[in-house]
Amino acid sequence: MNDPFARLPEAASFTVTSTTITDGATLPPAHRSGRDLSPQLSWSGAPAGTKSYAVTVYDPDAPTGSGFWHWAVADIPATVTELPEGAGDDTGSGLPDGAFQLPGDTRQARFVGAAPPAGHGPHRYFFVVHALDVASIGVPAEATPAVLGFTMAGHVLGRAVLTATAETPGEVVERLEVSRVVPAPADAVFAVLTDPQGHVDIDASGMLMAAEGHPVERAGDRFVVHMDRDALGDVPLGKYDVEVVITKLVPGEEIAWTVEGRTGSHVRHVYGYRLEPAEGGTRVTSYYDWSEIPEGWKRRLTFPVVPESALKATLGILERTVRRRMARR
Template identity: 85%
Template sequence: MSVNDPFARLPEAAPFTVTSTGVTDGGALPPAQLSGQDRSPQLSWSGAPDGTRSYAVTVYDPDAPTGSGFWHWAVADIPATVTELPEGAGDDTGSGLPEGAFQLPNDARVARFLGAAPPAGHGPHRYFVVVHALDVESIGVPADATPAVLGFTMAAHTLGRAVLTATAETPAEGGQRIEVSRLIPASADAVFAVLTDPEGHVDIDASGMLMAAEGDRVRQPGDRFRVHMDREALGDVPLGKYEVEVVITTLVPDEEIAWTVEAGLRPHVRHIYGYRLERAEGGTLVTSYYDWSQIDEEWKRRNVFPIVPESALKATLGILERTVRRRAR
């Protein structure tokens, strides 16, 4: 990954604040903002400089192996009265954009948000999610202009910038992620009801390690619940009985849920477990995944990953179908 600063030679601009329910500054992009899902991030901003008359939003990867980076999203002429965009606003129709705002074609030449897809083995890429506060109501670029033209035109009109920087990386061949899928003959909300219930995690466990769970149904990223574990069920590592805390990292109702596990060990491992749901003929296509690409360096050196085999994910999907059927009865 290069260390180039995309703002280094631009006029200085006052900082203000942008936050997101999904994107964490300095963290990894969530799956919704990766290629395949291509959902633009939720954004909220505040504290723009006096005199702001409109905003623009851009998402840019300076580390793409192109010589010029890669623009993933560009939105112009957002009214000054608007301070939030919902997740998914940057779809093909711009359905979540305010009146008057428009999307420019990205570097794939489509006028929408394009998810991150760094080349395999190229290392981590940075993604600059930027809200630009401008001193004009309309920046005056045509709808088919490139994001680079937008950036050039904004340079003389930028009063402030609010920036989130996240990362994404595609592992080299060999991979650090396992995915398996199964068509479950049930509605997405019925499947999701099991996956958001702490006791549901115990019900669908294929390892025999999960004994019980404590906590309320999860509803948003950051929610937590406790799980009582018994490693003696596997007889491989002498950990005995212990507890872990499940921390929800992604939650899109009836579409996706993912979590990591925190135990007494430090640093936390930060591997991710999750499910994606897609409505399909005959029910719901459920994809179970296990991702250890973002684990802490100390854990990488232990060379024990993956700790969950593909067979376990397949078994859990079978048990998930059985559990959904049983609960329906």
Template identity: 80%
Template sequence: MITANDPFARLPEVASFAVTSTSVADGAAWSPGQLAGKDVSPQLSWSGAPRGTKSYAVTVYDPDAPTGSGFWHWAVSDIPATVTELPEGAGDDGGSGLPEGAFQVPNDARVARFLGAAPPAGHGVHRYYVVVHALDVETLGVPADCTPAFLGFTIAQHVLGRAVLVATAETPGPERIEVSRLIPAPAEAVFAVLSDPKGHVDIDASGMLLDAEGDPVEQAGDRFVVHMDREALGDVPLGKYDVEVVITTLVPDEEIAWTVEGRVRPHARHVYGYRLEPAEGGTLVTSYYDWSEVGAEWRERITFPVVPESALRATLGILERTVRRRAVSPARGQ
């Protein structure tokens, strides 16, 4: 994730207070409703604003947009000090869920409503700063058709405190596939399968993985051996052979990714991975396959992607089944 370009880095420090959302957790990816096309503003609740707060403003800003000035997705002014919550969908065309007196100024698409996230394909993860600003005036006195930047400039002159929640979004590039599935189990149960070498065999939908040897992985750089059967794909006449799986990313209960090193050099360097996010009813699991770093030599030998989107979807279905079975028989696969 991009970590530079903090929108508050050059502003005076102010008090902080709490903001939460049932739509997204701090640091997690937006739900589908908050993406472009759905354009549903997030639910927000806040508490602990500084003494003397007379109104609030709410903004949603993407500092990672490739514009040179970021991108404002939502801006609401003059929320009364007695209000400490906005329902999901409050920022529709008519501001139907906004309290009396509050109003939306046009975002950077020049529409007065919440605009969902839509980062450019392949541009990486974007951050979305969802901010509740506690203000020392009942009204900021800005025109209803002002820009969010002008609203922000005015906010800076009256701000007592900020409550900040950061959501994320990413649009995969043309050399990456992502599919998601809600698995009704806690993240640690899902991660236990994904970090277990034999778990990789259990959930394989391609027919290539015959068996695996090694201890559960604990950090990037860990390795284990997988016995493969390339005949299942029928693309390269390798038959049965062994590869080493090399963990490239490991954040317990949040993300695991790996590449594969075989006997043929140079290694292909395509990456497989899973992201896990808490969600109502279980864990939202995103399976991804990225072949953007594969060199020209391999692109001449093999048609990428090696596995199609349908195989990733099938693997997620098998993953759910495997997690459920291991919950019944914990020793299975260990």
């Protein structure tokens, strides 16, 4: 079983407890995707010489090849030994002065709850308090948790670990859908989704660097996206181009596409958005469907390659992008 500490420098142990989660037990609903409430954490017995703490939450069992980072907080003062429940909200309202949250694998600088794929079995969630020998670890606020971990490696005096689990039972789902009401008319939302640059603007992964092409108008239209896999640091693919191929387009109602590489066979999984009127704006449903891909690809890749949490993050960025474009009109 994957041990996230196996190749890290040894460090002294100290104690972390929680009033909202239990070591070895199942995560309560409050700390899962949808509610995304960070748990209460208290720690004691840190090694002498501790000058600050960092807190991380990591799922090594996520089907990504690199695990999944749910939360990272740096520069917690050495005088602080507790974080209240909900400290990891969008504003970090419960964090002490000087501490800050780094963007996790959804590219949100906040706590993101557990969301293991249906039928994938139990996942472990490692809640770790790191005792450090420096008052500030010196990473920028936009750094990834992996960069934080790499930088901390030579400064860790001790680790306090609490492990909880989560599982989504049932048959393996081959389609994900998430929704959000965007306070804007459908045509404003659709203008972003049909614009090649709009796809870059709403990307939550950090891989989409730029796009070339005209706004799409019908199924069969294409445009090019310049990718940089090094932004994720998981697979050494570097920079490459893909073509986005529109598979469905109903103006103001729905758009879907697949992605083709420049060489070889194509996976043919489908991404899309449905729009419908809603009180306060437009209900936007983002979906990801891999039900029609060839069996060969199902054996080669672990699906979904895009988690539900990433779809949610993209919807938030979509709303922000639509607001900004409308403000410029």
